[in-house]
Amino acid sequence: MHKFDPANHKRLNSEERYRIMPPELLIDEIEKTAEANLKSGEAVTIADVGCGSGFFSLSIMKRFQDKNILLFALDVSDEMLGIFNNNLRxxxxxxxxxxxxxxxxxxxxxxxxxxxxxxxxxxNVFHEIEDKSNYLQEIKRVLKNEGTFFLVDWKKEDLNPVMGPPAGERVSTEEAVDILKKANFKDIKSLPLYSASFTLVSRKGD
Structure with a gap:
C-alpha cells in the first residue's frame, strides 16, 4: 500500500498541485456547509485529517480568519505536523x-x-487506509449528529495522472460511494470540483 513519504513534502504545496487542485474550490463548499451554524452564532469545528503541510488547512484558516471556528489538524507523521505548524505560523x-x-x-x-x-x-488519504470500513466508523464516532464528511482522493479513472499514487492503488469514485453507503453515510453527493480527483460529500448516518 502506497504511503506518502514526508521527504517529498514540498510536492504537497507545489505550483502543479495548486493548478490541478485549487483549494479554494473545496473551501467554497466547506463554507456553504458551515454557513448555517455561523449565522446562528455557534462555533464550527472542522477537522482536516491527513493535513500534511497544510494545503487545505491553511486555506481554511485564511477564509475563516474572522469567523468563530476551531480547526483540528491531524497527521500520522510528527515530521509533517512540524512542517504544518511552521507553515501556520x-x-x-x-x-x-x-x-x-x-x-x-x-x-x-x-x-x-x-x-x-x-x-x-x-x-488524498483514503487510498492509503488499509481497513477503510473501520476507519469510516472512527470518522463517524468523532462527527456530530448530521455532521458533514468531505472525501477527496485521486481518481482511479484518471488515465494520465501527473500526481498521486499508482493507478492500481487508487479508489474509483464508484468504489468510494459504495464504501460510504456500507458505512451508513447518507446524502452522498459527488461534486465536480477537480479533474484529477473525486470529491464526495456526505452526512453522518446511524
Missing part, C-alpha cells in the same frame, strides 16, 4: 493561531472526542 499566525489544534493520529484512531466535529475533511 508563517502564513496565518496572530490571533488565528489559537484557533488551530494539531494532533498526531493513528490510522485506526483519531484523538478527538465523540461527537465533537461539525465538518471533517479527508483529502
Amino acid at each position: 508563517n502564513e496565518v499566525g496572530g490571533k488565528n493561531f489559537s484557533k488551530v489544534k494539531s494532533f498526531k493520529c493513528e490510522e485506526s484512531f483519531l484523538p478527538l472526542a465523540d461527537n465533537s466535529v461539525n465538518i471533517l475533511l479527508l483529502a
Whole structure:
C-alpha cells in the first residue's frame, strides 16, 4: 500500500498541485456547509485529517480568519505536523493561531472526542487506509449528529495522472460511494470540483 513519504513534502504545496487542485474550490463548499451554524452564532469545528503541510488547512484558516471556528489538524507523521505548524505560523499566525489544534493520529484512531466535529475533511488519504470500513466508523464516532464528511482522493479513472499514487492503488469514485453507503453515510453527493480527483460529500448516518 502506497504511503506518502514526508521527504517529498514540498510536492504537497507545489505550483502543479495548486493548478490541478485549487483549494479554494473545496473551501467554497466547506463554507456553504458551515454557513448555517455561523449565522446562528455557534462555533464550527472542522477537522482536516491527513493535513500534511497544510494545503487545505491553511486555506481554511485564511477564509475563516474572522469567523468563530476551531480547526483540528491531524497527521500520522510528527515530521509533517512540524512542517504544518511552521507553515501556520508563517502564513496565518496572530490571533488565528489559537484557533488551530494539531494532533498526531493513528490510522485506526483519531484523538478527538465523540461527537465533537461539525465538518471533517479527508483529502488524498483514503487510498492509503488499509481497513477503510473501520476507519469510516472512527470518522463517524468523532462527527456530530448530521455532521458533514468531505472525501477527496485521486481518481482511479484518471488515465494520465501527473500526481498521486499508482493507478492500481487508487479508489474509483464508484468504489468510494459504495464504501460510504456500507458505512451508513447518507446524502452522498459527488461534486465536480477537480479533474484529477473525486470529491464526495456526505452526512453522518446511524
